[in-house]
Amino acid sequence: MADRAWQALLKLAAEPAYEATAGERSYGFRPGRCTADAQKLIFNNLNRKADGKNKLVLETDISKCARAKLTTRSCSEG
Numbered sequence: 001m002a003d004r005a006w007q008a009l010l011k012l013a014a015e016p017a018y019e020a021t022a023g024e025r026s027y028g029f030r031p032g033r034c035t036a037d038a039q040k041l042i043f044n045n046l047n048r049k050a051d052g053k054n055k056l057v058l059e060t061d062i063s064k065c066a067r068a069k070l071t072t073r074s075c076s077e078g
Contacts, residue, residue, distance in 0.1 A: 015031070022030065027038040046055050 027033045046057065
C-alpha cells in the first residue's frame with residue numbers, strides 16, 4: 001500500500017513538469033492522448049495538400065536489402 005502511495009505522489013509531482021516540456025505531437029503514455037489521436041493527426045496531414053503537392057506513402061521491406069549488402073561485402077572481402 002505504501003508503494004502505491006509513493007507512486008501516486010511521484011506522479012502528481014512529476015507529471016506537470018513533464019507535460020510542460022513534452023512535445024506538442026508526443027502521444028505515448030500521456031494523459032488524455034491515445035493512438036487514435038496520433039492516427040487522426042497523420043490522416044489529416046496526409047490528406048492536406050501542403051505547398052500544392054500531393055503526398056505519397058511508400059511501404060517496403062528493407063530487410064532483404066540489408067542481407068544483400070552483408071552478403072556482397074563478405075564475398076568481396078574473402
